[in-house]
Structures are given as structure tokens and as C-alpha cells.
Amino acid sequence: MADMLDRLCCYVIRDDFGPSVEQVAKVLLQKGRLTLPIIAKLSKFALAKTRECLFILIQHNLVYWAEARESQRIGIYYSIERDEILTRLNFGIYIKNANEWVGSRHASELVKHILLNGKVTFSGLVEDLKINKKSSRYKDIKESFYRMIEKNYISSVDFTDSKSARDKATEAEQRELAKVTNFIPTKKQMAEAKARLAANLDMNDTATGSKRKLNLENFDRPTKQHKGEITFDENQYFRVNYEKFNVKARNKRFAKFVRDRLNHSAGTIMRYILDIADCDKASEIESCSVSLHRILKNIPESKDEVFFQQMKTEKGKTVTRESLIKQYLDCLIEDDANLLCKKDENLGGLYFVKYNALCESLKQQVFENIILEKYGIKGQRIIKVLQAKQKLDEKAVTTFTLMSVMDVRQKLTELLNGGFTQVQEVPRSGDRAPSRTFFFWYVDYNKCYEIILYNYYRTLANIHQVRFEQESSAARLLDKKEKEDALKQLNNNTFIQLLTENETKALNELEFNLTQLDTAQLRIVQDVMLFKDYK
């Protein structure tokens, strides 16, 4: 798996920053924490060039550096973050949906710009986008930017953020230990220090939690204080908060899941509930509770007609908007995929979403679909039986699936080869002779998810490689196209043509092929997010 991820990471960096940066990143990926001279030596670049490459990587939050004291001198160590690199694959999703999620029409543009630059200050951004400070556009952009800060879509970075989480943890530990003793700490002292640190971390988490709730309340009221006086430090650096976007992407996926499972109306209602419960961290396993009243208030009445059309209500009962939506909520609760949960019966009840349970249902559906597509309905039947009944021998599988013994044996072997089923041997005698051994088949979903994730990563790497191949085989054409564009710009003349008709056609085809590959990639990335980031 690690080899595969390194390969993919290198491709991603080559795609975004070119081969030189890739070379430096490769060294860091393979060897771990290193100092500048060693990186230069291993990547066979001059010091200056290596430094430039590292600078790019640091600017884009991919490389962290930390000072470490070695006897008399201080060495600077660089390390690279795999997860940060892999997150770059999600950028398309962030940019596409930013407008909708942030609720501002400039958000996509801003997110794109920030992602292109790694981290930006607001003043730098205004300069780069060539916005006149007196125009109304400036005001809009500023408001969007403020909104993104406030809703946690972008987060501020400072000097200490250049350290990786692990370095920070080590430093904190050292500090904590220094308080206790100035000699080598005992095991007990170490454990105590670690426990204190862990407690501190938890405290921090709850602190941000309460702050968020405060924010939420502000949002429910009309935003009076925003008008006129939007204040934030324009020279503060900001970067995109991937986690928040991931959570939003997850919520979108959930709503789609509900829509496919029940219908559009239920999906719409689910979307509003998730929006109200708005959470920041992908690690949260439960949403906060939402009252029926709040759900009713947030769903626009324009949707009502569709709601009425998609629910057959009980005969003879008058249906109000409230009772209708309540019925949809009951549908969501009754569904066995853990779509929605209810806590309290008072005042129409409090609703909440179990994120992890819902994720699990979704993962299961995706996994079962892969089995269906790859091994047919019979394969799916076997997997589901094994999941429901745990360990079974071949004969029992035949009984439950009502399939012929031949089919069962063939499918089980195919699934075993794919890594999706396992065999447990139970010998009946001490000599472990195969003739006197039970062979029980079983399926471990978590193991299967790992295999699927691996397959996804591998496919992503393959798609990158295919794309490089496509691009390099058309290198001459691309060069010519570039020249043509340059000439057009230089002479301010759109009629200049260097490419022949056939060449234009070939270029169009190439472009279309690349789009197809991108599409496949983005679809896969969404599933990768599901299996990797959502807990």
C-alpha cells in the first residue's frame, strides 16, 4: 500500500508542479525527515534548486519543517505529508461546490485562488485578482472572504503551523516533562505527562465546539452587525480548511444517498437537516439535535408541492405541511440504513444524524455495488448471506442462496481471489488432515473496504499514468497550440492559424479524452473520500 501511495503522490505532484518538484518530493516520501543538504544530494539537484522546490512545497502546505537541536548547532528538518498531497485530488470537488456550500457567488473563485497559491493574505489576493478597492466587486469579495473565515471554510495559518502535528506533539511533551524533572523521566512520569497532554487536547476541542455553537446562534438572527463593518486582519495568511469541505462533501453524498433510497423529497429534507446540524469535524460521530420546529422553519415552502406529490398519505386524514414533513421524517427514521434518529418525544421530538452509522450504510452499499458489478448477482447473494450468517461452509451457503453447488464453489473461489472472502479452517483431528477439516467461509467488511480503497488508489495512479502518456504522445501538438495562442495574443489577432484542420480535431479529441479521465478520477475521489476520510 505504501509503495502505491508514494507512486500516486509523485504523480499528483508531477501533475501540479512538474518533474523537478516531484523529484524532491519523492526523496522526502521515500526517506522521511531530512535536512536540506541530504535532500539535495539524494535528488541530485543543486542546493538552490532544492531550496526552491521545497519552498513551493512549503507554500502549498505539503512540506513541514522543524528545528532540531543537535549538540551545538540547530538543524532544520523537512518532512512531507502524504495526506495533504492526496487531498489535492479533492480540489475539483471543493471548487465546484464552494458557491453553494458557502452561500456566496464569489466563493468558488476565491477558493480556486487560495488553492492555486497554497496560502494567501486578503490584500495579496485583491492585488492578484486586480480588484479595484472602490468597486462593488471588492465589497462582495470581502464579504465572501469574511463569510468563509467565519464559517470555518478557510483557517488562518501562522509561523507555528509550519511544524507538523507530530513535531508539535513532541515539543509539547518535552515541555511537559521539563516541568516534572530535569533528569531522564521515569516511565510513570512519562505516562502522566502524556495523560495531561491528552486531556489538554480534549479541552481544546470542546472549546472550539462551544465557540461554533455561539456562531450558529448568530447566524439564525439577521446579520445586522455584518453590514458596514467587516473586520479582519488583511495581512493574515489563510489556507483552505479541507476538513470543513470534506464534511460538506460528505453531507452532499448523504443527501444523494437518501434521494436514491427513498425519493427526491426525502433527500431534500435530509439536506436541510444536515445543513442545520452543520458540523466542522469529520470525526464527529453524531450531529447536534435539531428540533422539528427548526426543520420546519428552514425548509422553504416552495418545495411543498413536490413533497405532497411524492407521499401517499393515509385516507381520510387532512394533511398539513407539518404532518407531511413529519411523515417524511418518520420514513427516514424507519429506514434500516440509519438515516435519521430521534431522541426526545417532547415538542415534536429532537432529531439527529448518526454520521458514522450512516457512513457505514453508505460504504456497505458502495461495496455491495462493486461486488454486484464484478461478480454478478450471485456473488452479491453470497456476500450478503455470509455477512448475515457469519461463518458458513460451502453446503450451508448453497442452502441459503439457493444456488447450485457448482456455482457456489466457483463464485466463492473468485471472491477469494479478489480478496473479498476468507476461509477459516477448523481441523477435526490433531493431524490437521484436509479431509478431516471444516472449511468455513466468511467475509470481513472492514477488510474489504481496505482492499477497495487500495484498488481505488491504484486506479487513480493508473489514470494519472494514462494521462501523462496521452499528453506526452501529443506533446508536439500541444507545443504548436501554445505557439499559436502566443502569436494570437502578441499580435492581437484571432485569425492566426498554425494548426491544420486535422490537428485541431486531434487536439479536441485529446482534450475530450483528458476530460473523460478527469471525470473518472473525480468520481473515484468521491468514493475515496467516503472510505478514507469519513468515519
Place this chain on the structure above:
Amino acid sequence: MEVTEEELTAHKVILEQGPIFVDEIKLHELIDYELPDTSWEQLQIILDSLHSFGLVRKRQTHDERVLYQARTKEIAKKLQNLDEKEFEIYELIENSERKGIAKSEIQKTTKIVQSIVESSLKSMQDQQLVKEPADESLSRLLYNNGEVDTIVVEALKSLCYNFIYHRSFPKDLEEEAIYFPAYTGYATLAKIVQCIQESKLITEVDVEDADIRQILDVLIFEGKIVRLVSGAIPDSDTMDIIDTSHDSHVMYMAKKPRAVSNAWTPTPCGRCPYFKDECTEDGEISPSNCVFYPQWLNRGISLINEPSKSKGKEKNIMDW
């Protein structure tokens, strides 16, 4: 010694009676049609002779009457080749009827040593005279000679699914409409069984609830239907449904055939036979010289260029 004409005729008559034991008095009457003026003594001689050839089975009732049942000629011929002990075992098994008899029981009754019983059974199994019984619990509807009858299973599955599907969604509203949460008009097991009986799809054997429940289980495993329990809302902590055994509360609802899709299998890699082991970054088979990707990409181009064929699909290709 050969079988005489008269004996053959008598055998034919008994064979026509089917697999039941016939009283000798009734046999006398029956044989009288074919061979008139056969005396009672003559009949006894014929039957004894048939019995010695292994063509009939003999059984004595407690009120001293003798009953006969015919064996087919093929079996009788095989029986001729058996030795004494084998024949004894064979008769024992034969008399156990459908119930069968355990090996240990054979040993106990016949007092033959285990090894000989084993070898005799083996040789008779090879001659297809006896067989190990298939599972008693196997349903007569779904199984045929101990093997699952897939044709029947598939036919029943589609019948059940259609029946359930038509009762799962309201018809007078939009296509996507669903019933209100406490709706109880979904298909129940009793209704499904009734439908199958009325459809006359199965006529030879009785349709039993247990068989259909098994079919429905398969449909659940395939993700085509779900089981609902009315009145009993699952316990929110354990998600256990209390009292599932009671059929009257259990209903079945079809799911829309629109499944959650995955992103992997539509790509060439998801269907590639070389994906797992052979394909490497710079190996003989590698993404750089992949034959499937160009095919796949070209198919995309042709779909775009021929909008008539790709009605509605066009959007699908590039949508994510």
C-alpha cells in the same frame, strides 16, 4: 433357469400397480384377466418363482396375508449378481422405505461385521442400487434430487418480486412517490403464497410457506426487497426487532432498482483481468501501454459524436 412367459405376464401385471404392495387375493383377480383359469396353487408357484428371481418383493401382514410388490427387471438383474449378505442388506434398506436406515442399524440387525457392510454398501452404491439419503429437510419444491432446482427458484423469485413491487409504491402519484410511514398494505407472506397458488405456476407439489420464505430471503440478500415489521418499531439501542417470528406482522417492500453506484467498476481498471497482479508501473503490462483505456476513451468520443444513440447518456458520461 429361465423366466417363463406366464411369469413375465404376471410380473407385468404387478408392475402396473405401481410402487405399492398388493394383496395376493387381489392379484389373483388381476392376473385372471391376463391369464384366465389360473388356479390359486399355480399363482403361488408363479409368485414364488418371481420372488426367487428377485422380480417381486414379499411382505407378510400380521393377519397372515401375503403382499407383493414388483421390482423392475433392471434392478432384478443387478440383484442376481449380489451375494447373500449384500442381498440381505439390500432388502433391509429396501424395507426401510423412504425413511432410510443407518449403517449402525444395519450392522445390529444383520450381525454382519462393519467392514463387510461398508464394502457391500459401496459396491451397491456403485451399481446405483442404494444411495445415501439426501437431506430430509430439503424442500420438494425447490430441490430436485438433492440439487437446487434453479429454474423453479428463478421463476418463483421473479413472480414474488413482481407481486411485491406492485404493492410497494402508490400508483396515482408521481413516479417517485412512497407510502406514508405506518402504511400496512404491503405484500405479506400469506398473500404472496396465495398469488403463487393462483398463478398455477406450480402444480405438481404443494407450495409451502417455508419454501416461499426462503425465496423471499434470497430476494432480501439480493437487495431487491426489504422486510418490514408493522407495529413493532425496532429498539433504537440494539436495532433488534422484537418478535419477528410472527408472520402476520411481517411485510415485504420492494426497493427501486436504482442502486447506489460505485466509481471503480465503470473505469477500465475496475474490469481489467490484469489489474491485480500483472499490471505494474513500468512492467510488460502497464497503464502506459494499456489497450483498454484507449478503447474506453474512443467509446466516449463515439458516444458524443452520435447523439442519436446516446440519448440521455451524453450527460451521464461527464457528470460527477
